[in-house]
Amino acid sequence: MADQAEALREIMQGNSQLANSKTRIITVASGKGGVGKTNISTNLAIAYGKLGKRVVLMDADLGLANVNVVLGIIPKYNLYHLIRKQKTMKDILMDTQYGIQLVAGASGFSKLANLSEEERNNFIKELTELSSADVIIIDASAGVNNNVLSFIAAADDAIIVTTPEPTAITDAYGIIKIIATEIDNLGLSLKLIVNRVSSVTEGKKVAERVTNIASQFLNLKVDYLGYVFEDTAVRDAVKKQKPFSILEPRSKASACVQQLVSRLEKIEYREGGGLGNFLKKLFSR
Incomplete structure (x- = not known):
């Protein structure tokens, strides 16, 4: 871990853009699958892009x-190729027709914790290539595992997505409880979106x-960010493999996003954020 910290210091000393980065890192997670987390992540990214932001959407469901x-x-390449040092970030970062860039996820890959020190240092080095982004939205795996907790702990903002279904509410509380017990809350901003x-x-x-x-029970502040309406436009978009905010920009769901x-834009940048600090915290748990 000391070698990793030293490697990051060397990278930051040679990269003034990274050291001064005010890139906003937002991790989107959920207590269970099927609540629309990935749809929310994707359309949030597109909405940011429409504001003229340079946006990277990272699929961190490994x-x-x-x-x-x-x-x-x-995608031709994904995070697996980057982690295994087969490709660089420049190779796997995809421009899309939606005004955002995509870092595709690595299906079948298991744990960040299983990376060798060399792989971790390379992963950190390659992530520094994203320092010019204004916003990075990380779509984490559904449920709770060490990967999810690492991406939540390192983010400027962590958003939990749930729905009105009793099981989804229970699972949302479950992941929040684990966050409260497993993560040192060093300025983490935890927010809730109620979907459907x-x-x-x-x-x-x-x-x-x-x-x-x-x-009451966890002594943890969770801010209610807002809601997304149940909308047939979302189901239609999923079937057509198009983001609903693109396919139906005037839909109720699009307006909600x-x-x-x-609301996120009204939250001021906090010192201690940015890509450099994200990288410092990513493997520190």
Whole structure:
């Protein structure tokens, strides 16, 4: 770990852009699969892109990567090729027709924790190539594992996606509880999105339930970022392998995502953020 820290210091000393980076890192996670996490991640990235931001969407589901499916893209290379030093970040970073860049995930790859020290140092070095991005959105695996916790702990903002279904609410609380016990909360901003709501009131009720329990029993502040309406446009977009904010930009779901990004944009940059600090924290757990 000391060698890794030294390697990162050397990289940052030789890269003023990285050292001064104010890239915003947002990790999107969920307590269970099937709540629309990847759809939210993808369309948040596109909404940021529409604001003129330089956006990188990283599929960090190292087991069942599928961001490229939502985008309707077949990547030639992915994180597996980068981690195994077969390709560089410049090789795997894909421009898309949606105004964002994609780092495709590595299906079948298991744990960041299993990387050798050489692979970790190379992974960190290659991630520095993203220092020119304004926003990096990381779509983490569904559920809880060490990879997810690492990406949450290192991010400026971590967003938990849930739905009004009782099992989804229970699992959202479950991942928040693990975050509270496993991660040293060094300025982490934890937020909640309630997806597939039938009304504004339903979203608020679910959020109040989760945030109140987190505050009362975990002494953890979780901010309610907002909701996304249940919308047939989302299902249609999934079938057509197009982001719903592109296929149906005037849909209820698209308007909700734009509102979520507007709220995120109002949150000021905090010192201790940026890509350099993300890389410092990524393997420090």
